[in-house]
Amino acid sequence: MSFNRRDLIKGAGVAAGxxxxxxxxxxxAAPLQVGFIYVGPVGDFGWSTMHDIGRKRxxxxxxxxxxxxxxxxxxxxxxxxxxxxxxRQGHRLIFTTSFSFFQATMRVAPTLPQTxxxxxxxxxxAPNVSLYNARFYEGRYVQGVIAARKSKSKTxxxxxxxxxxxxxxxxxxxxxxxxxxxxxxxIRVVWVNxxxxxxxxxxxxxxxxxxxxxxICQHTDSPAPLQLANERGVxxxxxxxxxxxxxxxxxxxxxxxxxxxxxxxxxRAVINGTWKPGDVWGGLGSGLFRLAPFTNMTPxxxxxxxxxAEALGSGxxxxxxxxxxxxxxxxxxxxxxxxxxxxxxxxxxxxxxxxVAVPG
Amino acid sequence: MRxxxxxxxxxxxxxxxxxxxxxxxxTLLSGAAMFAxxxxxxxxxLYTYFVSPLTDAWALQEVAVKATPLVLIAVxxxxxxxxxxxxxxxxxxxxxxxxxxxxxxxxxxGAPNGPWVLPAMIVAGMVGxxxxxxxxxxxxxxxxxxxxxxxxxxxxVAELLLDWLxxxxxxxxxxxNFPQTVMFEPEAQMTRLMDVGRLNISAxxxxxxxxxxxxxxxxxxxxxxxxxxxxAPRAARFxxxxxxxxxxxxxxxxxxxxxxxxxxxxSGTLGxxxxxxxxxxxxxxxxxxxxxxxxxxGCLAAAIFLAVTFIGGENAQIALRxxxxxxxxxxxxxxxxxxxxxxxIAFRFTIVRGDASGATA
Numbered sequence: 001m002s003f004n005r006r007d008l009i010k011g012a013g014v015a016a017g018x019x020x021x022x023x024x025x026x027x028x029a030a031p032l033q034v035g036f037i038y039v040g041p042v043g044d045f046g047w048s049t050m051h052d053i054g055r056k057r058x059x060x061x062x063x064x065x066x067x068x069x070x071x072x073x074x075x076x077x078x079x080x081x082x083x084x085x086x087x088r089q090g091h092r093l094i095f096t097t098s099f100s101f102f103q104a105t106m107r108v109a110p111t112l113p114q115t116x117x118x119x120x121x122x123x124x125x126a127p128n129v130s131l132y133n134a135r136f137y138e139g140r141y142v143q144g145v146i147a148a149r150k151s152k153s154k155t156x157x158x159x160x161x162x163x164x165x166x167x168x169x170x171x172x173x174x175x176x177x178x179x180x181x182x183x184x185x186x187i188r189v190v191w192v193n194x195x196x197x198x199x200x201x202x203x204x205x206x207x208x209x210x211x212x213x214x215x216i217c218q219h220t221d222s223p224a225p226l227q228l229a230n231e232r233g234v235x236x237x238x239x240x241x242x243x244x245x246x247x248x249x250x251x252x253x254x255x256x257x258x259x260x261x262x263x264x265x266x267x268r269a270v271i272n273g274t275w276k277p278g279d280v281w282g283g284l285g286s287g288l289f290r291l292a293p294f295t296n297m298t299p300x301x302x303x304x305x306x307x308x309a310e311a312l313g314s315g316x317x318x319x320x321x322x323x324x325x326x327x328x329x330x331x332x333x334x335x336x337x338x339x340x341x342x343x344x345x346x347x348x349x350x351x352x353x354x355x356v357a358v359p360g
Numbered sequence: 361m362r363x364x365x366x367x368x369x370x371x372x373x374x375x376x377x378x379x380x381x382x383x384x385x386x387t388l389l390s391g392a393a394m395f396a397x398x399x400x401x402x403x404x405x406l407y408t409y410f411v412s413p414l415t416d417a418w419a420l421q422e423v424a425v426k427a428t429p430l431v432l433i434a435v436x437x438x439x440x441x442x443x444x445x446x447x448x449x450x451x452x453x454x455x456x457x458x459x460x461x462x463x464x465x466x467x468x469x470g471a472p473n474g475p476w477v478l479p480a481m482i483v484a485g486m487v488g489x490x491x492x493x494x495x496x497x498x499x500x501x502x503x504x505x506x507x508x509x510x511x512x513x514x515x516x517v518a519e520l521l522l523d524w525l526x527x528x529x530x531x532x533x534x535x536x537n538f539p540q541t542v543m544f545e546p547e548a549q550m551t552r553l554m555d556v557g558r559l560n561i562s563a564x565x566x567x568x569x570x571x572x573x574x575x576x577x578x579x580x581x582x583x584x585x586x587x588x589x590x591x592a593p594r595a596a597r598f599x600x601x602x603x604x605x606x607x608x609x610x611x612x613x614x615x616x617x618x619x620x621x622x623x624x625x626x627s628g629t630l631g632x633x634x635x636x637x638x639x640x641x642x643x644x645x646x647x648x649x650x651x652x653x654x655x656x657x658g659c660l661a662a663a664i665f666l667a668v669t670f671i672g673g674e675n676a677q678i679a680l681r682x683x684x685x686x687x688x689x690x691x692x693x694x695x696x697x698x699x700x701x702x703x704x705i706a707f708r709f710t711i712v713r714g715d716a717s718g719a720t721a
Contacts, residue, residue: 041684071677072684075639077629080558081422082674089678099538100634107631111556123536163527165537193523346536 032093032271034058034263035086036070037079039098046196046221046240048072050257051097051120053241057260058267066267079104087115093270095120095263105129116275118266120259121166125277132262135283136166137173137344138312139255139291140217141319143237144177145308146252146294147215148185149301150235157213158189159204159225163358167219169347173319174217175354177308188213189356198224209234215252226250235296242292253305254292261287281341284313320344325352364710371705377658379705380651383697384665390693400680408679409672409690419671421557425629426667427660428566429454429621429638433645434652434659435573436614442577442654443610444590449496449511450618451642452518453489457619458626459522460488462633465548465626466530466541477547481623489619490612492518497611501604507611515642523635530633541633550628562624566660569617573656586610618642651698669694 036055038048055068069091071082079101086094095118096105102122109117109129117129125131147156156178160167171189178185188211190204197220205216205225209232216236218225223246229236230247238244238254262280269275282288291309294302311317322337327350333339339347350356388406395405413419433450440447461481468477496511527539535542550560577583589596589606596603625637648666652658673687 035678069678069681071674074674076634076636077625077639078426078670078674081425081671082678084418085674085678100636103540103543103630103632123534123538162539164539342536348537 030090031065031067032062032267033086033089033091034066034068034267035083035091035094036068037074037082037086037094037096037098037101038070038072039100040073040196042070042072044196044221045223047257048097050240051095051259054257054259054263055095058263061260061264062267065271074101076100076104080108083108083115083117084112087112092116093118093267093275116266116270125279127277130266130277130279132278132280132282132288134257134286134288135281136255136289137170137319138283138309139289140170140173141177141312141317142253142291142305142309143217143255144174144179144185145181146237146297146301146305147174147217147235148178148181149304150252150297151185151215153212153214154182154185155211155213156185156187157205157208157211157216158187159201159208159216159218159220160189160191161195161219162193163191163348165345165347168350168358169344170219171356172347172351172354175351176319179353187354187356192220194220196221198222201225202228205229205236206232223247238292244292244295249296251292251295252297253294255289256292257289258287284309285315326350327352327354362712364712366708366710368706368708375705376702377653379701380653380662380698382701383694386697386701387690387694390697391690394686394689398682398686400682405676405680405682408676410668412675412679413668413671417554418557421554421559422671423664423667424563425558425560426670427663428562429624429641430645430648430666431566431660431663432562432569432621432624433614433618433642434648434663435569435656436610436617437645437649438652438654438656438659439573439577439586439610440614441649442590443586443606444593445497445500445607445610446508447493447496447511447611447614448508448646449493449514449642450614450645451638451640452511452515453493453615453618454622454625454638454642455515455518455522456492456622457485457489457615458622458633458637459518459525460619461485461623462530462541462544462626465544468548469542469545473545473547475547477545478550478627481548481627482620485619485623486616487619489622490616493611493615493618494608497608501607522633522637526633526635532632539635543632544627548627549631550624558629560624560628562620562628565620569620570656570660577656582609618645647695666691 036051038051040048042048042052052070055070058066059068069086074082083094092114093116097120099121102119105117105119106126106129109126113128115128119129119131121133122131156174158171160171175187188208190207192200192204194200201220201222202224205228208216214234216225216229216234218239221240223243226236226238226243226247230250234250235252236247236250237252240257242254242256244251294305318338320339322333323335324332326332329352392402392406395402413423437447437450461484464477464481464484495514496507499505499510500507526541530541531537532540532542550562553559553561585601585606589601589603593603621641626633630637644666648659648662652662669691673684676682676686677684
């Protein structure tokens with residue numbers, strides 16, 4: 001009977017893990033239960049969907065070693081209860097996939113010392129709380145380079161969600177990339193106050209195209225802006241997933257979130273007893289996200305973009321090298337300097353030359 | 361063939377009161393059928409939804425945490441609805457209450473402060489909610505503006521004000537510019553009552569509110585006035601009651617209670633302000649008020665029942681891996697059956713063969 005043999009093999013691996021953790025082998029005999037808490041529905045086609053695709057990837061790679069449980073559309077008010085409930089049901093690794101959960105994660109984690117938490121963005125770690133996020137801005141730099149090559153009007157349109165540092169440093173970085181090709185490049189920004197709202201995103205794209213923007217960048221999750229770009233004969237970039245199919249004539253590349261490999265790594269760490277709190281902020285070199293295949297570009301344009309992406313991934317090129325001067329003229333760092341991660345993460349200003357008003 | 365609907369004249373009062381129980385029974389039956397269709401044993405499914413949230417002390421505390429804002433708001437809304445004042449904007453009053461309460465917490469942050477901070481937050485939150493609710497009340501009495509529209513639209517005003525505050529002036533200076541305030545000091549957070557679990561002093565406060573409102577409605581002249589103005593406005597005028605004063609009173613009370621719920625969420629559940637501080641409690645409480653028959657004690661029962669289904673829905677996602685949609689279907693069925701039971705009790709439905717012209721179907 002294969003049943004016995006399989007159990008033996010599983011038991012051997014489990015025993016090693018249990019020994020490393022110093023916990024009882026009985027508790028380890030079952031697969032590692034991994035909980036995922038989403039801020040939106042799994043079908044939002046954006047942030048939560050991509051985390052759920054990561055969860056499925058984890059199941060696919062780890063097979064019977066893990067059992068995953070998604071809980072969707074959780075409000076920050078309910079986060080502590082959901083996390084506690086997951087832990088009580090035996091989940092030892094929980095991914096809390098939104099910044100709005102961060103404070104609740106920090107509050108609940110000390111009460112569940114046997115459970116490891118992974119917060120997608122946050123401001124601090126704890127003995128059982130790790131942070132993880134991707135340096136999406138590296139993709140923005142590549143978008144800036146491509147936009148400068150493709151734009152005839154020399155104006156990029158940017159559909160922005162909220163004026164948080166993540167979005168502000170992305171806008172700055174798009175322009176950094178664009179100026180590396182053509183210092184005369186300009187940008188127009190429309191704030192839609194949503195991460196996902198196809199109607200408003202499309203309206204924003206329409207307004208930007210009407211104002212002469214012929215390459216559209218989006219910091220929102222729906223394919224609506226790209227579809228509109230396709231209709232109006234301008235170019236655009238996809239967000240979160242590969243959006244080529246939504247805009248076969250307009251799509252240049254997409255920034256594709258890829259959490260699955262990180263989830264596998266962290267689940268393995270828990271099983272092996274090597275989990276430690278960390279603060280992972282990975283770029284193109286880390287595999288936390290990647291660029292979808294370049295489309296609607298000449299071979300020269302594509303190879304240039306590819307080279308830039310590789311230089312960013314290997315660290316040879318850093319979009320936050322000095323000199324960096326704010327829009328109001330004050331110098332942040334001089335030539336030869338480089339912004340620290342904390343400075344990037346709290347960026348609340350635009351660079352000189354980025355002529356954009358912040359709402360509010 | 362045609363359907364004739366006629367109002368029944370002889371409906372006993374108790375039948376109207378127990379109609380939600382029929383609705384719950386029908387929901388349970390349909391729920392069992394749905395679980396069977398989804399390949400989950402109906403007993404396991406119903407147990408997870410309705411019993412598992414009540415099985416131990418920690419879970420019971422969570423039911424109380426979830427039910428507290430709902431019951432606070434629903435009691436206030438009941439007073440409004442009984443007196444024919446349609447306050448739909450409790451969500452906005454909740455937000456403004458949280459903002460007023462948080463103003464105290466943010467102002468005293470880092471300064472040596474004493475046990476007065478939390479009571480001050482509660483009072484500020486109730487005042488803020490009441491003031492905000494007075495806007496639709498005054499618009500109604502002064503300009504006859506429809507309070508359903510004005511109170512509802514003010515929700516957006518409140519939410520955008522909160523959004524601006526947490527992204528602007530009240531943003532945590534050490535929070536990497538994320539949209540949130542500082543974490544409140546321990547003195548500015550609702551005192552927790554247990555070593556393990558989130559039960560805090562807001563739950564006994566809500567019970568007090570229910571008791572006071574029940575006595576007010578059943579035993580005082582004001583309570584009588586509220587009911588008469590709603591049911592027989594002409595009679596109320598003959599009695600010399602001014603419907604305008606009553607509109608202001610019930611809006612102020614319900615705004616104050618929604619504001620209190622806002623302080624409860626900001627200071628008890630979240631410990632800070634964020635762009636979103638309520639998962640729609642102000643709107644869910646409308647359902648609670650009607651499910652509770654606009655009666656404070658009924659609201660308490662209804663709030664607990666809805667809290668159980670919310671938490672049961674989470675447990676079903678975790679233990680049975682059923683999607684959230686099943687919970688939504690569940691709650692939708694419940695509301696459908698309540699309306700249906702009310703309709704069947706209040707009206708007589710008869711199918712008449714043939715129509716007025718004599719032709720047969």
